[in-house]
Amino acid sequence: MSKKNLIQRLLSWLRLLPFILVVIISVPIVGMTWSEVGKLIGIRPVPVPVVGTGSMYPSLFWAKTEGGPEDETQQGISEYRTTPHLYRSFAGITLFGQTYLKKTLNYGDIVAFKNSATVKILATENKDTNSGFIKRIIGIPGDTIELRDGFVYINDTLLDEPYLVSPRSTYGGTSLADCSKLTIPSHQYFVMGDNRKVSSDSRFELGLVAEDDITYFLSLSDQSLYRSLWRDTSLDASLLGQPTLVASQFLELLNQARKNRGLSSLTLKSKLVQSATLRADDSLTMQQAMQKAGYTNIVLGEFIARGAYSATELLENLLYQPGTAKQVLSPDYTDLGISTLNLNVAGCPRQIIVGHLGGYLPASYDPGTISSWRGLADNLRSTLPSWENAVDYANIDQIKLRELLTILRRRLTLAEEILGTMERREWFSDSQETRIKADNTDATLADNLAKELNQE
Known part of the structure; x- marks a missing residue:
């Protein structure tokens, strides 16, 4: 066989390769429609229900009931914003050392995934742990990522991010602090939400996402439906170092x-x-x-x-x-x-x-406490006059009596003041708190003096 004929035969076999692949793929899925086959091998998109879409706003819908700005009852909300249509992550088919039908994940791709970290995070938020997360790939294997002054740097180059809800909104977390560099290992991806300030992502507990955990994806080149929702980034860099809050x-x-x-x-x-x-x-x-x-x-x-x-x-x-x-x-x-x-x-x-x-929050006092102070005030009012009448009695120690009267009057003044404060639902001042503590000592002194004077 001549060299020319050999080349022609090889080309003929190559033209048959797609048909051969379809036959190979079809063997285990006989009975499925071509549409179903396409979904299975990642060449046709499927609607993917996920939680946490607030973190992917504005591309994805963010309902008011979830803290977002959009009304879920309004008309005209496109399905691709409420339930994104993604491609299944397919491992591909390897023939003669060559892999077919496998798409490589890259920067900007939207990905859905589930792993032990997502299960744990969803459990703490009282959400369905079987649901996955949806985020955007920001760093791929081999990239060095740094977060500085609200911006993302990939391999020391400022990253252009039109899909963000707002510029200068990316700040470090527990897994990647501000101004720290992280080189992403093989088969791992650094993912973040587009609504960075409410996104639980690779900066935090989620950490890096393994390639094997990614179940669905949508390449950046296939996101034309969302581009009308994105920002003009031409002035983003001018925000570096500038205050933003009024x-x-x-x-x-x-x-x-x-x-x-x-x-x-x-x-x-x-x-x-x-x-x-x-x-x-x-x-x-x-x-x-x-x-x-x-x-x-x-x-x-x-x-x-x-x-x-x-x-x-x-x-x-x-x-x-x-x-x-x-x-x-x-x-x-x-x-x-x-x-x-x-x-x-x-x-x-x-x-x-x-x-x-x-x-200011009005004070609230136990009725029993109020009753106790009222009883003390009433008792002092009834007791005090009898001791005041003993002034100048020759058979009573006047020094001790004056001391007792001073204590009783001090206690009555305090009781009336505290009672008024409680009835007005005001808080005790520091001075009142100190005097209340001192009143315990006054009560003991008054009792002892009264006993001594009564024995004379």
């Missing part, structure tokens, strides 16, 4: 949220602004910072956010987290102070936002 705007938005829930507005207090600024110094506790700023109140609280937030972003983040949502929407608070500081720690730029809250 306190007055945040207060206005927060008060509107409180008003919508029938709550009173918060008032910006300069002393709380000062205490919030002092609190950014980790050496001070909240109480120490407030004390140093000269602010006192009955109910005190704080929230701390690390990263660059606009007023809208900060409020959305606080309302998304159950703990902070309950705090900033509490009817107990009346005062607010908020401070933003740009810090540079060992060459790493960091922004920290501290909010301090204060409010």
Whole structure:
């Protein structure tokens, strides 16, 4: 056989290769439709139900009921935003040392996966542990990733991320701290959500995701349906090192949220602004910072956010987290102070936002305690005149009597004051607390003096 004929025969066999592959694939799945086969081997997309789609906003739908901005009852919500259509991750078929029908995962791909970490995280959130996570691949094997000043750097190059809900929103976590570099090992991927400030991803407990755990994917090149929802990134780099929060705007938005829930507005207090600024110094506790700023109140609280937030972003983040949502929407608070500081720690730029809250909550006292103080006051009022009538009696030690009268009058004054404070549902002052403790000693002294005088 001539060389030319050999080449022609090889080309003929190559043209038959797709048919051979289809036959091989079809053997174990006889009876399935071609559509089903396509879904099985990852050449046709399938709808994939997942949890945590708030972390993939704006590409995916984020309902108001889950803390997002979108109304699930409105018309025109596309299915691809509520239930993304992804391709099954298929290992491919290897023939003569060559693998076919296997797609390589790459930067920007949306992936769905499930592993022991997702099960644990979903369990703590009281969600279906059988559901997977959906995130975006940001780092692939061999990449070195760094998070700095809210931006992602891959191999020391600033990453362009149009799919993010907002720029400069990526900050480190427990698995990858700010300004730390991580080189991704083979068969592992670094994934994050597009809504970075509410996303539980590779920065935190989730960690890196193994290739074998990825069940579905959608290549970046196949995401044209979502591109109309993405941002213009041309000005992103200009945000480096710039403050982003306007306190007055945040207060206005927060008060509107409180008003919508029938709550009173918060008032910006300069002393709380000062205490919030002092609190950014980790050496001070909240109480120490407030004390140093000269602010006192009955109910005190704080929230701390690390990263660059606009007023809208900060409020959305606080309302998304159950703990902070309950705090900033509490009817107990009346005062607010908020401070933003740009810090540079060992060459790493960091922004920290501290909010301090204060409010007055009426005191509540046990009826038995109130009755006890009322009884003491009544008893002293009835007892005191008889001792006052003994003044100048020759057969009574007048020095001891004057001491007893001083104690009884002091106790009566305290009892009437404490009773009034409790009836007005006011809190005891530090002075009152001290005098209440001292009254136990006065009671003992008065009893002893009365016994001594009665024996004379």
